[in-house]
Amino acid sequence: MSHPKRLKMMQQLMDKHQLKAIVLSSPTSQHYVSGYKAITYSRPLFYVHSQKESAFIVPGLEEEHARHVARVDRVIVYYEHPEQAHQGTNPVTSLLSYLQASVPVGKLGVEFNAVSIKVAKALIEAGWELVDVSDDLLGARVVKDAEELDLLRSAGKMVSLAVRASLEAVAPGVTELEIDQQGHRAALEEVSRLYPNTIAAVNAMTPSGVVRTVMPHVYSNTRRLEKGDILIHTHHVVLNGYIAECERTCFSREASDRQKEAFSVMLAAQQAAFDTIKAGVPMCDVDLAARAVIQKAGFGDYAIHRTGHSMGLDIHEPPFFRFDEKALLQEGMVFTVEPGFYVPGLGGFRHSDTVIITKDGYELVTNVASDLESMIL
Structure with missing residues (x-):
């Protein structure tokens, strides 16, 4: 499936569930949609798809990789070294800040089989209604192109x-x-x-x-x-x-x-x-x-x-x-x-x-x- 077709699939998911945006936590889903898969270890990454744009929130050591490979409109970076700490050091805070600045509060698609309880709790407390899109994403991958x-x-x-x-x-x-x-x-x-x-x-x-x-x-x-x-x-x-x-x-x-x-x-x-x-x-x-x-x-x-x-x-x-x-x-x-x-x-x-x-x-x-x-x- 070409990248435009995968973006169309994401838009269809948003329409189906009346979502304001979709946040992907699974590295496999992120790879499927954007062509980019990081070696994550302990550092979370988030792919966000909204009506406005697509964005990746990544740690600093993945910045060059993401900018070079990921098919997204924006790459947002959080850091874990003091020289760039003023730009943000917490991945969940970076996700919330981006959503609050870019997407109206409402229904938010997430993968219940991948999103952490910590992230889900933070999103709910910020006013989002979480909708599971796990099965939809897995279903999109069943028949190969x-x-x-x-x-x-x-x-x-x-x-x-x-x-x-x-x-x-x-x-x-x-x-x-x-x-x-x-x-x-x-x-x-x-x-x-x-x-x-x-x-x-x-x-x-x-x-x-x-x-x-x-x-x-x-x-x-x-x-x-x-x-x-x-x-x-x-x-x-x-x-x-x-x-x-x-x-x-x-x-x-x-x-x-x-x-x-x-x-x-x-x-x-x-x-x-x-x-x-x-x-x-x-x-x-x-x-x-x-x-x-x-x-x-x-x-x-x-x-x-x-x-x-x-x-x-x-x-x-x-x-x-x-x-x-x-x-x-x-x-x-x-x-x-x-x-x-x-x-x-x-x-x-x-x-x-x-x-x-x-x-x-x-x-x-x-x-x-x-x-x-x-x-x-």
């Missing part, structure tokens, strides 16, 4: 490269962190070659062994692989803010018969999900199709999460492939497909691939072998 889809396709190619490189490092004696590093290096070298002047990031985790793989989300550590270990390797690659995910369950040199059986069930569950996906299908049907395979094989009690989540500017975005999600799939949505189950004493089993929803099915944007033979390394 052509530019977003191209970025996600590129991220999909890079994350596939990262996973393939990491899997090549799997061997007894290698640490989980070393496996991650192999994929990081391959992806970042290729991103640097193919996409000059692009903001890129990588993230990975590789829990190994029957104990750690039944914990679906744990950081990699210095544990060294042993022959016969099971692993779940995850990689994310981010290109200009847009994220693709790929995960593979694999084995170091060998797998037990019971693990091979469970792996086959996981693979069949993912295929059942793939076979269900197309525009117009209720999202719950995708989850239920995968879950039926897992339940039939006797692993239902160990399938402890949904089958997938939307992807975009955040790793996990709504909506979800979940048993109670009745919304219909639409062309241009992007999801992970990752049914999994985690059996104590046996290990965890989960592949994940990123797909774009199409009229008649899906477009797979990740490309890594998934069969058992390829995953015994």
Whole structure:
């Protein structure tokens, strides 16, 4: 979606809720609307959209970044060093001062899922009536435009490269962190070659062994692989803010018969999900199709999460492939497909691939072998 279209979306939100202005606190929403995302740490930033103009309130160390990147009419700065303290040092005071000088008091759109209680309290005490626009903003991001889809396709190619490189490092004696590093290096070298002047990031985790793989989300550590270990390797690659995910369950040199059986069930569950996906299908049907395979094989009690989540500017975005999600799939949505189950004493089993929803099915944007033979390394 082009910047003018996103500004139009903000104006439509104001009209819908009869708002005087919208204040965005979420860095992701700020990025989506303005093209600017700061590394915030402890310093809050506020994006304000009104009938009159758009403005960013930023700390002094972000001033140059914001003026260079943010697509806004004004950048307002608060400082934390004495030389500029006379211009303001408090972000909430700066926000209130700007609103009181520029926007009539009335209904103010904020993100209830992001605004702090402290900021909300200050706005209410200043006379504003707060209206939640969280769901509206998330809803605007669900269907991706052509530019977003191209970025996600590129991220999909890079994350596939990262996973393939990491899997090549799997061997007894290698640490989980070393496996991650192999994929990081391959992806970042290729991103640097193919996409000059692009903001890129990588993230990975590789829990190994029957104990750690039944914990679906744990950081990699210095544990060294042993022959016969099971692993779940995850990689994310981010290109200009847009994220693709790929995960593979694999084995170091060998797998037990019971693990091979469970792996086959996981693979069949993912295929059942793939076979269900197309525009117009209720999202719950995708989850239920995968879950039926897992339940039939006797692993239902160990399938402890949904089958997938939307992807975009955040790793996990709504909506979800979940048993109670009745919304219909639409062309241009992007999801992970990752049914999994985690059996104590046996290990965890989960592949994940990123797909774009199409009229008649899906477009797979990740490309890594998934069969058992390829995953015994």
